[in-house]
Amino acid sequence: MQRAEQRDEVEMLALMLLIRRFEERASQQYQAQKIGGFCHLYIGQEAVVVGAVAAVRDDDYIITAYRDHGHALARGTSPNACMAELFGKATGCSQGLGGSMHFFDKKNHMYGGHAIVGAHVPLAAGMAFASKYREEDRVTICFFGDGAINQGSFHEALNLIALYKLPVVLICENNLFAMGTSVKRSTSLKQIVDRAEGYDIPGDIVDGMNFREVRDKLSEIVTSIRKDPHPAFVEIRTYRYRGHSMSDPASYRTKDELEKYRLDDPIIRLRAQLTREGKLTNEQFDALDKKAKETALAAVKFAESSPELPVEKVYDYAYLNGPMEPGRPRPADLEQKRREGAPAPKAQS
Amino acid sequence: MREITYRQALNEALAEELERDPNVFLMGEEVAEYHGAYKVSQGLLERFGPKRVVDTPISENGFAGLGVGAAMVGLRPIIEFMTLSFSLVAFDQVVNNAPNMFMMSGGQFNIPITFRGPNGPAHQLGATHSHATESLYANAPGLKVCTPATPRDAKGLLKTAVRDDNPVLVLEAELLYSSKGMVEPPDEEVLIPLGQADVKREGSDVSIICYAQTVPLAIAVAAQLEEEDISAEIVDLRSIKPLDEATIFNSVSKTHRAVIVEQDRPFCGVGAEVCYRIQKNIFDELDAPIIRVSQEDVPMPYNERLEKFVLPNADKLMVAVKKVCYA
Numbered sequence: 065m066q067r068a069e070q071r072d073e074v075e076m077l078a079l080m081l082l083i084r085r086f087e088e089r090a091s092q093q094y095q096a097q098k099i100g101g102f103c104h105l106y107i108g109q110e111a112v113v114v115g116a117v118a119a120v121r122d123d124d125y126i127i128t129a130y131r132d133h134g135h136a137l138a139r140g141t142s143p144n145a146c147m148a149e150l151f152g153k154a155t156g157c158s159q160g161l162g163g164s165m166h167f168f169d170k171k172n173h174m175y176g177g178h179a180i181v182g183a184h185v186p187l188a189a190g191m192a193f194a195s196k197y198r199e200e201d202r203v204t205i206c207f208f209g210d211g212a213i214n215q216g217s218f219h220e221a222l223n224l225i226a227l228y229k230l231p232v233v234l235i236c237e238n239n240l241f242a243m244g245t246s247v248k249r250s251t252s253l254k255q256i257v258d259r260a261e262g263y264d265i266p267g268d269i270v271d272g273m274n275f276r277e278v279r280d281k282l283s284e285i286v287t288s289i290r291k292d293p294h295p296a297f298v299e300i301r302t303y304r305y306r307g308h309s310m311s312d313p314a315s316y317r318t319k320d321e322l323e324k325y326r327l328d329d330p331i332i333r334l335r336a337q338l339t340r341e342g343k344l345t346n347e348q349f350d351a352l353d354k355k356a357k358e359t360a361l362a363a364v365k366f367a368e369s370s371p372e373l374p375v376e377k378v379y380d381y382a383y384l385n386g387p388m389e390p391g392r393p394r395p396a397d398l399e400q401k402r403r404e405g406a407p408a409p410k411a412q413s
Numbered sequence: 414m415r416e417i418t419y420r421q422a423l424n425e426a427l428a429e430e431l432e433r434d435p436n437v438f439l440m441g442e443e444v445a446e447y448h449g450a451y452k453v454s455q456g457l458l459e460r461f462g463p464k465r466v467v468d469t470p471i472s473e474n475g476f477a478g479l480g481v482g483a484a485m486v487g488l489r490p491i492i493e494f495m496t497l498s499f500s501l502v503a504f505d506q507v508v509n510n511a512p513n514m515f516m517m518s519g520g521q522f523n524i525p526i527t528f529r530g531p532n533g534p535a536h537q538l539g540a541t542h543s544h545a546t547e548s549l550y551a552n553a554p555g556l557k558v559c560t561p562a563t564p565r566d567a568k569g570l571l572k573t574a575v576r577d578d579n580p581v582l583v584l585e586a587e588l589l590y591s592s593k594g595m596v597e598p599p600d601e602e603v604l605i606p607l608g609q610a611d612v613k614r615e616g617s618d619v620s621i622i623c624y625a626q627t628v629p630l631a632i633a634v635a636a637q638l639e640e641e642d643i644s645a646e647i648v649d650l651r652s653i654k655p656l657d658e659a660t661i662f663n664s665v666s667k668t669h670r671a672v673i674v675e676q677d678r679p680f681c682g683v684g685a686e687v688c689y690r691i692q693k694n695i696f697d698e699l700d701a702p703i704i705r706v707s708q709e710d711v712p713m714p715y716n717e718r719l720e721k722f723v724l725p726n727a728d729k730l731m732v733a734v735k736k737v738c739y740a
Contacts, residue, residue, distance in 0.1 A: 125486065159519030168518035175485055176518065183505055186475050190482020190490075197438070197464065197488060217505070220475025227470065381516040382554050384523035384578040 071118045074344055076275060077334050080110040081356040083134045084331060086143055089360040090133065090150055094310045098368070099150045103164045106134035108305040111330030112237050113138045115278025116205055120286055123173055125191045128207035130165035130179040135207065139174040141167065147363035153370035160373060161381060182208065182215030189221045192230035201290045204232045211242025213259050214250060226263040231293040233285055234265070237272065238301050243308045244316045260297030272302030273325070275334045414595040422564035422596055423453045423585065426571040427491065431461050434489060437575060440467040440476055441493030450495045451531060451590055477503035477528065481510045484524045491575060494530035497584060498544040511580040512555025527574045531587035532560070533626050533676045534713055537720060543713035545677040550582050551654040557581040557607055558653040562628035564594035566651055569605030577607065586625045608655035612664065616646035619670040619734055622661060622687055624650040627674040627725060634730045643738055653683055661687065662695050669700040670737040674725050679707040701737040706730050
């Protein structure tokens, strides 16, 4: 266990750089058609998850929505496993079976990666319910976007979380747009944090472009929850520089708006803070950035050279403990038998 | 053996599993202080306390999802739906989260959860409260579905479901809660594996394949058929998914004729799947086309006479059996 103030800020800056450079590589690889499906990038929002991770314990539960690459990386999932997941490879954090929107890493207490908007907020309630049930002082950190707050599952979960006094920090990463619909066009509230008031959950607003503000506020909340389990809601105001997904040119917002946020970049901001305080030189920053770029590039190489799961393995992931119908051979076995000695389908590498 | 009701059998199963494993908890609307809308959880709050027997607000999607989340980190929730008709509000959690997690996470998160409650049309509850959900849920890979028709099967299947490491739906027969049957004494463990059908009556002329509420119907019709010298074998599927093909094929290979009677609607129903598997695997054994008896393909009317018309009944089943027997 590591206390928040012990986490080195330079290390946290390096983590934000890693997420940024990883996402840039992912974007490039998506355009090169090495990555399938949807791909939602986190660029611009790095201080939110890194600030949160800096404030919690390694064994706290973390769960998020589909824009999840940054969350896994911040939690300690290796960049190789993350990139391999995007490539659909067996070495991916979900063995290539989940894809961009479904990153899971049990060992690092990263519980997904959930792609139905709002549907993971009840899951967070369940994870926190389990902590309380076992009388652990673990906290569940549940991230979701501003789009989730109008979904029924979100409301049902908030009521359950408040009713059972569950140890959950509900983090709304308000990046102002649910896909292409601005908060103004989707939500009948002046500010998102007011949702919490309806469930008697204490709420705060935090500047998501400021790593220190995110970390300090969450650190304070988490300390309070550990003493006495209760929920908390934090609206973290942030901004995504890219479109909703790779196919979105984001024509629903102005260039000026984007530029305004870019000037307030969370990485530039923390760098400036550290430089001003004499904790970081330009050379050190450049070295961190170089390392992040190299790590992202190495992850691409790792993913490219990794194997895929053999097709017949697909039956092993429908149910735990083998084939479905007792005593009945799996379809793959039957197919194999039918071919009478023909070679089994090979893994593509 | 002693005679108890289907309701008592379920209650015993819940109590025994709560007693056996501290990770098991029961959650749902009115399960604790009200003792269950159908009194299945009678006495459990007093015995296990409010931590293990948890009342919820009316939020099916919310508490079904809470169960899935708790299962992700090692608890073994039993989620009661007051009726499976209400589970449709939680469809996203039951169909999109519970069964997909194992695949999506590359095998890191299995979901050991039991969803249970009364299922199938009851008596004059109207269209919204009369859903038979077995074909909906059996359609989702990653889910298991069982449909006990007797107290012993109810107890044994529910206990097995709770111990299964995957999401299982125990679809209880709403009309059979007060029916009685012989069950082993409480000190004797009753566990019935999922995926084992049960021949409830042996016969030689025709196989009647049924489950849940159509089992007592088939038994009654078989007695009538006996008087007309038609010997019907009754195969109770007990478990829809996994499906026990071997028992079905053995029976039909013996009788060479089959009628499938189901409480569900006809389109893409359980009977359609069973029928497909029989013709695909033992086509040569059939002496007549298989007939399915199911609901009429309409939303359930409230009017008693119309409801009876829509449901599978003894007359329809008799006609079907005689048709396949060319009698």
